Amino acid sequence: MFHVTCMIAVRRLLAAIPTLLLLALVVFVVLRLLPVDPLATMLPPSATAADAAAMRQQLGLDQPIPVQFLIWLRDAASGSLGTSINFRQPVTGLIVAALPATIELALLGLILALFISIPGGVLAYVLHVRKRETAADVGVTVLQSVPAFLWGLLLIIVFGVLWPVLPFSGRIADDITLPGLTGFALVDLLIKGRFDAWLSALSHLLLPALALALGFAPLVIRVLRSSLIDAAREPYVEVARLRGVPESRILWRHMLKNAALPTITMIGVQFGFLFGSALLVEMIFGFPGIGNLMVQAVKGNDMPLIQGIALLFCVLMLAINAIVDVLYVLMNPRLRVS
Amino acid sequence: MTNVTADMSNPPPTSALPAIASRGHGGPSTLQRLAQQPRVVIGGGIVLAILLVAIFAPWLAPHDPLGQDLLHMLAPPMWMEGGSADFPLGTDSLGRCVLSRVLFGARVALLVALCSALGAMIVGSTLAIVAGYFGGKIDRLICYIVDLWMSFPPVVLSLILLVGLGTGVDKVILAVVLVDWTRFCRVVRADVLVTRQRDYVNAARLMGFSHLRTMLREVLPAVLPLMITLFSIEMGVATIVEATLSFIGLSVPPEMTTWGQMLADGRGDIRTALWCMLVPVFAIILTVLGCNLLGDGLRVALDPRLRSRGE
Numbered sequence: 001m002f003h004v005t006c007m008i009a010v011r012r013l014l015a016a017i018p019t020l021l022l023l024a025l026v027v028f029v030v031l032r033l034l035p036v037d038p039l040a041t042m043l044p045p046s047a048t049a050a051d052a053a054a055m056r057q058q059l060g061l062d063q064p065i066p067v068q069f070l071i072w073l074r075d076a077a078s079g080s081l082g083t084s085i086n087f088r089q090p091v092t093g094l095i096v097a098a099l100p101a102t103i104e105l106a107l108l109g110l111i112l113a114l115f116i117s118i119p120g121g122v123l124a125y126v127l128h129v130r131k132r133e134t135a136a137d138v139g140v141t142v143l144q145s146v147p148a149f150l151w152g153l154l155l156i157i158v159f160g161v162l163w164p165v166l167p168f169s170g171r172i173a174d175d176i177t178l179p180g181l182t183g184f185a186l187v188d189l190l191i192k193g194r195f196d197a198w199l200s201a202l203s204h205l206l207l208p209a210l211a212l213a214l215g216f217a218p219l220v221i222r223v224l225r226s227s228l229i230d231a232a233r234e235p236y237v238e239v240a241r242l243r244g245v246p247e248s249r250i251l252w253r254h255m256l257k258n259a260a261l262p263t264i265t266m267i268g269v270q271f272g273f274l275f276g277s278a279l280l281v282e283m284i285f286g287f288p289g290i291g292n293l294m295v296q297a298v299k300g301n302d303m304p305l306i307q308g309i310a311l312l313f314c315v316l317m318l319a320i321n322a323i324v325d326v327l328y329v330l331m332n333p334r335l336r337v338s
Numbered sequence: 339m340t341n342v343t344a345d346m347s348n349p350p351p352t353s354a355l356p357a358i359a360s361r362g363h364g365g366p367s368t369l370q371r372l373a374q375q376p377r378v379v380i381g382g383g384i385v386l387a388i389l390l391v392a393i394f395a396p397w398l399a400p401h402d403p404l405g406q407d408l409l410h411m412l413a414p415p416m417w418m419e420g421g422s423a424d425f426p427l428g429t430d431s432l433g434r435c436v437l438s439r440v441l442f443g444a445r446v447a448l449l450v451a452l453c454s455a456l457g458a459m460i461v462g463s464t465l466a467i468v469a470g471y472f473g474g475k476i477d478r479l480i481c482y483i484v485d486l487w488m489s490f491p492p493v494v495l496s497l498i499l500l501v502g503l504g505t506g507v508d509k510v511i512l513a514v515v516l517v518d519w520t521r522f523c524r525v526v527r528a529d530v531l532v533t534r535q536r537d538y539v540n541a542a543r544l545m546g547f548s549h550l551r552t553m554l555r556e557v558l559p560a561v562l563p564l565m566i567t568l569f570s571i572e573m574g575v576a577t578i579v580e581a582t583l584s585f586i587g588l589s590v591p592p593e594m595t596t597w598g599q600m601l602a603d604g605r606g607d608i609r610t611a612l613w614c615m616l617v618p619v620f621a622i623i624l625t626v627l628g629c630n631l632l633g634d635g636l637r638v639a640l641d642p643r644l645r646s647r648g649e
Contacts, residue, residue: 023489030502138377141634145627147578149585150619153601157616161609276491280582295586298497310490310498317489 005326012322020314024076027310028069031303076311082304086296091308094293099312100183101171102289106278108205109212110271117217121224121263122251128229136225140218148215148277152284155207166207169286173200208278208285215277216270223266227259234258261332268324272317368640377635384628385573392444399438400426403595407433412611428613430603440617443597446507446590447625450580454514455572461515462522463565467553469523470530481527484520492517496579500588510589514576521575522568526561533560563640567633574629581622597622 047055063071075082081091127136146154160168172178172185176197181188186205189198231237232255240250279291286292290309297305372378391398401407407429414421415428415436427437469480487495499513533539534557542552583589584598592599597618604614 019486019489022486026486027498030498032502134376137634138631141377141630142627145574145630146623147582147626149582150622153605153615153619156608157612161612272489272491276493279491279493279497280586283586294494294497298501298586298588301501306498306501310494313491313494314489317491 005329008329009322009326012325013318016318016322020311020318021073023314024073024311025069027307028072029065031307032065032068072307081308081311084297084305085302086300087302087305091304094305095290095308095312097183098288098290098293101185101287102275102278102282102291104184104186105205105208105282105287105289106212106271106274108209109216109274109278110267112209112213113216113220113274116213117220117224118256120217120221121228121259122256124221124225125228125232125251128225129232140221140225143214143221144218146214148211149280149284151214152208152211152281155211156284159207167200167204168207171201171204171288172197173204176200204287208281208287211281211284212274212277216274219270219273220263220267224259224263227262228255230262231255231258261328264327264331265324268320268327271320271324272313275313275316371639372636375635375639377631378639379635381570381628381631381633381635384624385570385632388444388625388628389448391441392448395441395445399435399441400424401435401438403434403438403442404593405434405438407435409433412607412614414611415613427617428611430600430611430614431607432603436600436614436617439595439600440597440621442595443600443618443621444625446584446594446596447577447580447622449507450511450514451573451576451625451629454511454518454576454579455569457511457515458518458572458576459522459565459569462519463526463561465519466523466526467530467557467561470527471534471549471553471557473531473534477527480523484523487517487520488524492579493582496583497586497588500583505588505590507590507594510580510583513583514579517579518572518575521572522565525568526564529561529564530557533557536560563636567637567640570629570633570636574626574633577622577625577629581618 072082079092081095083089084091084094087094124136124140127133156168159166167173178185178201179188179192179194181191185201186198189195189201228251237250237255240254241247245254278289279294281287282289282291283295290312293305294309296302297309410422410425410429411433412431413425413429413433416423416426418428421428425435425437427435427440429435430439465480469477490498496513496517499516500509503509503512539552539556542556547555580589580596581598581601584596585601586598587602589598590596600618601615604611604618607614
């Protein structure tokens with residue numbers, strides 16, 4: 001069992017390598033279309049043409065693009081993604097420092113989204129059964145029309161300004177420093193036993209995570225609802241009904257388990273979408289994660305940093321797909337034999 | 339898979355236009371079906387109203403959207419204390435009329451929505467029809483490109499593209515087309531695969547129609563309802579992308595007014611002047627809601643296969 005799942009994971013990751021290379025190439029070429037000369041921000045105003053040429057050579061910018069790509073690839077393989085132009089620090093270090101915050105935010109967002117969408121999906125299904133599907137459809141459509149970053153602004157207005165109960169800026173109160181063991185604030189503070197700081201970190205996470213969850217939940221509700229409708233047509237439902245199993249038990253115990261499979265696949269496919277929304281939500285909440293880093297990089301035309309983050313997103317997406325495949329096998333007994 | 343099984347249970351269509359050409363076959367015509375679908379009427383009404391606002395913004399707006407009135411900075415809307423009918427929705431921190439700005443913002447929003455949805459539809463559906471019709475290596479290649487493209491979260495890809503392309507409305511449209519053609523390609527291709535198996539498509543080939551003619555005359559009309567539905571939904575997506583990009587400050591030069599910019603400007607005054615932010619928030623939500631309702635209603639009204647399913 002464990003062996004099979006490992007095999008699947010390894011096979012998926014190996015198959016992802018060519019994809020990763022191609023994606024890296026696409027990003028590389030797109031960023032080379034940039035009309036702005038990256039040297040302009042790096043050189044002092046007094047620099048001469050000779051200085052510029054020297055720097056160009058030092059950065060490898062005088063080489064043709066295919067050669068530049070190979071150099072970048074060689075460095076990337078050895079773990080170096082270059083030096084950020086604006087921060088003047090290694091890109092790898094910047095990413096490693098910011099990544100845990102984003103993962104923490106996205107995971108909490110996912111958990112909150114499940115808390116919203118599982119009851120929501122079941123409710124939508126029940127409304128469908130009772131011929132009230134228009135109400136459910138319109139409700140989901142309205143929710144779907146509000147993207148995560150607008151939810152963020154609305155949540156700030158409601159819980160930050162009109163009824164100021166939650167903080168909406170930064171990752172933790174200003175006077176608390178994070179211990180920095182794993183980089184995950186909630187984990188680190190728990191290990192250190194600093195509970196009031198832990199609460200502060202959680203309260204800072206709550207609004208951005210909720211914004212992500214509200215943006216994501218309608219998608220899950222839709223898939224769960226239609227999976228439940230499909231599940232209702234299966235013979236086992238009728239069998240259970242004939243055996244006298246109560247309707248609510250059929251729904252929650254039998255159908256929901258089967259409807260979970262397509263839903264998990266969808267969540268896996270869309271989890272990258274969640275990361276994408278996290279990018280904007282982080283910016284709105286001043287949350288020091290990858291998203292804020294990306295926006296700063298984009299505004300500053302910081303090519304090495306943009307490239308590094310883009311690569312990171314590709315790796316994340318491919319890793320998530322592999323994890324979903326494994327989960328799928330674990331949850332679907334029919335696939336385990338082969 | 340479900341599509342195929344659903345098809346086998348239905349009688350084969352007698353016309354090359356299964357959804358559109360139901361006129362003359364008994365049943366209500368397409369137009370009647372659309373008019374009976376409240377979501378189409380409401381969603382279409384909202385989109386049409388915003389379109390009219392966008393077109394007639396210069397006549398509707400009481401002030402110049404960029405005109406600063408430094409004597410009336412952060413004036414509240416007219417129904418609040420201290421508000422005046424001069425500025426019905428109040429003013430922002432530079433004394434610009436919020437109503438005029440939101441009306442003019444509809445222009446950029448709808449321009450981007452219409453052009454980029456059209457572009458994405460043309461690029462995506464063309465590739466989808468080619469892939470689904472010819473199958474084999476061409477299909478595999480196009481599908482691989484779609485998968486590759488979809489490995490990026492859309493926000494990340496559009497940010498990277500805008501860095502490469504530079505800013506401006508045309509660049510935003512191009513970026514949305516380049517990001518979102520995959521949505522069309524993936525969904526339309528599945529539909530083309532089903533259509534290609536139909537007898538009337540084979541009949542067309544047997545009659546000696548060229549590939550191009552078969553694709554345009556037989557396959558395209560069959561997938562057109564799906565394309566129209568996706569187009570409507572894509573308009574909503576493009577509106578969000580434009581608002582997002584201009585909120586970050588990447589979309590358009592400052593002398594153009596956009597809803598995203600209004601959000602970014604209003605954010606600084608969130609504690610004192612809530613209306614600066616609430617007005618564009620509701621404008622965006624209303625537009626997207628209109629597009630989504632229209633798309634949802636169109637799907638239910640135009641696609642007979644989906645009518646019984648709860649998707």
